[in-house]
Amino acid sequence: MPIEITMPRLSDTMEEGTLLHWYKKVGDVISSGDVLADIETDKATMELQSFDDGIFSEIIVQEGEKVGVGKVIALLTEEDESPAPEVSEPEPAPIKQDHEQGMTISPIARRLADEYKIDVHNIQGSGPSGRVIKRDILQVVDTTKETSSAAATTQPDEIIQPLVSEPEVVATSHPIVPIAAWRENRSEPLSNMRQIIAKKLVESKQTIPHYQVTMSFDMDPLLEMRATLNKQLASSGVKLSLNDFLVRCCALAMAEHPAFNASFGGDCIYYHGPVNVGVAIAIPEERGGGLVVGTIRDADQKSLRAISQECARLSNKAKEKGLSMEEMSDSTFTISNLGMFGVEHFTAIINPPNSAILAVGAAIEKPVVRSGELVVGHELSATLSLDHRVIDGAMAARYLKTLKDLIENPAALLV
Amino acid sequence: MSERIIEFRDALCEAMSEEMRADKKVFLLGEEVAQYNGAYKISKGMLDEFGPRRVIDTPISESGFSGMAIGAAMRGLRPIVEFMSWSFSLVAADPILNNAAKMLYMSGGQFGCPIVFRGNDGAGGQLGSTHSWCVEAMYANVPGLKIAIPYDAYDAKGLLKTAIRDDNPVFFLESERLLSITGHVPEEDYTVPFGQALIRRQGADCTIISFGRPLHFCQEAAIELAKEGIDCEIIDGRTIRPLDIETMVTSVKKTNACVVVDQSWPFASIGSEVASQIHRYCFDDLDNFVHRVHSDDVPTPYASNLEQAYLPNTRKICEAVRGATYNT
Numbered sequence: 001m002p003i004e005i006t007m008p009r010l011s012d013t014m015e016e017g018t019l020l021h022w023y024k025k026v027g028d029v030i031s032s033g034d035v036l037a038d039i040e041t042d043k044a045t046m047e048l049q050s051f052d053d054g055i056f057s058e059i060i061v062q063e064g065e066k067v068g069v070g071k072v073i074a075l076l077t078e079e080d081e082s083p084a085p086e087v088s089e090p091e092p093a094p095i096k097q098d099h100e101q102g103m104t105i106s107p108i109a110r111r112l113a114d115e116y117k118i119d120v121h122n123i124q125g126s127g128p129s130g131r132v133i134k135r136d137i138l139q140v141v142d143t144t145k146e147t148s149s150a151a152a153t154t155q156p157d158e159i160i161q162p163l164v165s166e167p168e169v170v171a172t173s174h175p176i177v178p179i180a181a182w183r184e185n186r187s188e189p190l191s192n193m194r195q196i197i198a199k200k201l202v203e204s205k206q207t208i209p210h211y212q213v214t215m216s217f218d219m220d221p222l223l224e225m226r227a228t229l230n231k232q233l234a235s236s237g238v239k240l241s242l243n244d245f246l247v248r249c250c251a252l253a254m255a256e257h258p259a260f261n262a263s264f265g266g267d268c269i270y271y272h273g274p275v276n277v278g279v280a281i282a283i284p285e286e287r288g289g290g291l292v293v294g295t296i297r298d299a300d301q302k303s304l305r306a307i308s309q310e311c312a313r314l315s316n317k318a319k320e321k322g323l324s325m326e327e328m329s330d331s332t333f334t335i336s337n338l339g340m341f342g343v344e345h346f347t348a349i350i351n352p353p354n355s356a357i358l359a360v361g362a363a364i365e366k367p368v369v370r371s372g373e374l375v376v377g378h379e380l381s382a383t384l385s386l387d388h389r390v391i392d393g394a395m396a397a398r399y400l401k402t403l404k405d406l407i408e409n410p411a412a413l414l415v
Numbered sequence: 416m417s418e419r420i421i422e423f424r425d426a427l428c429e430a431m432s433e434e435m436r437a438d439k440k441v442f443l444l445g446e447e448v449a450q451y452n453g454a455y456k457i458s459k460g461m462l463d464e465f466g467p468r469r470v471i472d473t474p475i476s477e478s479g480f481s482g483m484a485i486g487a488a489m490r491g492l493r494p495i496v497e498f499m500s501w502s503f504s505l506v507a508a509d510p511i512l513n514n515a516a517k518m519l520y521m522s523g524g525q526f527g528c529p530i531v532f533r534g535n536d537g538a539g540g541q542l543g544s545t546h547s548w549c550v551e552a553m554y555a556n557v558p559g560l561k562i563a564i565p566y567d568a569y570d571a572k573g574l575l576k577t578a579i580r581d582d583n584p585v586f587f588l589e590s591e592r593l594l595s596i597t598g599h600v601p602e603e604d605y606t607v608p609f610g611q612a613l614i615r616r617q618g619a620d621c622t623i624i625s626f627g628r629p630l631h632f633c634q635e636a637a638i639e640l641a642k643e644g645i646d647c648e649i650i651d652g653r654t655i656r657p658l659d660i661e662t663m664v665t666s667v668k669k670t671n672a673c674v675v676v677d678q679s680w681p682f683a684s685i686g687s688e689v690a691s692q693i694h695r696y697c698f699d700d701l702d703n704f705v706h707r708v709h710s711d712d713v714p715t716p717y718a719s720n721l722e723q724a725y726l727p728n729t730r731k732i733c734e735a736v737r738g739a740t741y742n743t
Contacts, residue, residue: 107698107702111699111700126741134671135702
């Protein structure tokens with residue numbers, strides 16, 4: 001008794017379905033669960049699976065036909081039954097189906113076959129038990145290439161449809177040039193210096209109530225004086241930098257405003273006697289990078305020439321072999337200057353136990369208003385970061401005012 | 416760069432001596448390491464240089480001196496324990512596995528164990544089955560320790576220095592058969608990092624992965640196989656824990672075939688672990704299952720001919736590569 005396969009109801013609203021494609025041919029051995037056909041419903045295309053085992057004996061509804069739900073579309077005979085008379089003729093050997101016939105193929109061979117769009121069923125595998133292996137696929141690829149190129153030479157006018165389409169990457173005649181060198185993710189252990197920076201600055205930013213106050217300075221008088229001095233003193237090897245002037249200005253202003261030469265002491269404010277200005281010095285990348293703060297001791301007592309010499313010495317030593325503990329300790333205020341990089345404005349993190357740090361930008365040539373006239377002049381913007389436990393806003397403003405008087409009337413720096 | 420050629424054993428001696436000069440906490444102990452200059456002359460001259468407090472002869476009591484060294488390591492010293500053979504470490508299995516490897520974990524991070532255990536591993540040549548142990552498979556199973564296996568004099572020194580500087584217990588597996596081989600060892604200070612495999616030979620057809628002494632068999636096999644047109648790539652894993660599976664996988668993705676050569680026994684071994692990971696990480700790139708070459712699954716024979724047949728020798732490696740590449 002043949003088993004009837006009927007058009008299934010694949011959705012609630014389905015009345016009829018179109019048979020799109022038969023996956024099985026008459027004579028195929030069917031196991032329950034095998035996909036027999038694709039059915040198109042009013043909503044979607046779905047697979048029709050067999051619920052029975054048997055031999056596929058008759059196709060009643062051909063591909064493309066539309067029939068109502070419940071109508072018989074094909075017949076199965078159970079395996080021990082004699083086949084229906086119309087299939088007793090010898091059938092052509094069924095196409096090998098790998099999931100049915102136990103065909104084996106190595107993972108890389110399967111991947112290559114997919115890439116080159118090769119039908120693996122036609123390949124006799126050369127591996128154990130006929131396993132299709134990489135070599136078998138590559139042989140097909142080579143043969144096809146030879147055939148198509150041979151054909152191309154004899155019949156140049158014809159368009160050759162290659163049996164094998166190569167993967168896109170191979171087909172490209174131009175080498176693929178990477179846009180940028182591939183960079184691996186990587187991690188590097190912290191140097192000692194970076195560990196200290198990480199620890200100290202997190203502590204500073206987390207425990208000190210920072211706030212910032214910015215002021216701009218007219219730099220023309222100071223730049224003019226600097227040019228004159230450097231010209232006159234060139235023969236004695238003096239070359240004053242803008243930073244040297246700022247160290248002296250800050251130191252003189254600190255002497256006048258003792259809160260800027262102080263530290264927060266928990267239950268007191270500690271006012272330091274000596275005015276020691278710290279200067280942030282960047283260490284070159286090839287020496288491990290990072291930064292240190294060199295200390296100009298008693299900066300308010302020192303001439304510009306002395307400050308300049310000491311700054312240059314500390315900077316060179318820091319970059320070449322590093323500073324001693326003594327050269328890095330006891331600063332009471334710090335200057336961080338990024339002006340040489342053209343930075344206009346930035347803010348810095350206080351270097352404990354200081355109460356303030358000055359972040360200095362570049363002296364930039366720009367349109368400025370002088371005595372009611374729009375002219376071209378040099379302006380520098382500097383930003384104080386302050387410890388509010390020690391210094392209030394008005395105090396910061398007064399300090400900056402003193403600084404401004406010194407910078408904009410630089411003759412006072414010479415005495 | 417100097418072109419200095421020295422023996423594997425002298426490279427080990429230099430590594431220990433240089434680290435002992437650099438760090439007073441490092442010291443060496445073991446059977447015959449001091450007055451006899453080492454059973455294999457690895458610690459030659461070290462007693463003279465460092466004195467009997469830092470180069471210590473111990474009684475034949477591995478469990479005792481290993482335990483003592485572990486205690487010293489827990490208190491901040493950095494001992495190097497020489498086992499005349501790793502075979503003898505079995506009597507110290509409790510302290511080295513139960514204490515050294517687990518101390519950091521079991522003390523909740525209070526005590527580390529910066530210690531190096533080193534000595535000869537594998538068949539030394541007719542030493543019989545009890546003295547020919549390959550301990551790597553058994554010990555690599557234990558979390559909390561590192562295992563390094565040098566292939567040549569350069570790595571012997573570089574890996575041992577890394578081992579001594581490491582804050583974890585390191586099992587350093589040497590081979591008696593390699594102690595006399597010579598190789599280029601620079602005079603400058605250098606180390607070889609753990610977990611970075613090295614491609615010892617470039618090839619296109621089959622990746623051979625191995626560690627330590629069997630790599631020399633792999634090199635011979637690669638020369639044989641090249642005559643047959645099979646181009647082998649040889650990867651020296653250098654350390655088993657940590658295992659640089661990335662380098663291995665990258666190579667197998669290129670060759671699509673892989674043979675692991677491991678001097679331990681086949682069951683639950685380094686070879687089975689590496690094979691499993693290769694299958695896991697590049698399944699779709701394999702043309703065949705990963706083939707494995709091991710010592711045979713029997714106690715090491717004493718008879719010379721049987722011992723040679725038992726080892727993961729050149730013949731077995733060639734057969735495995737032919738199998739993995741379908742060239743049988």
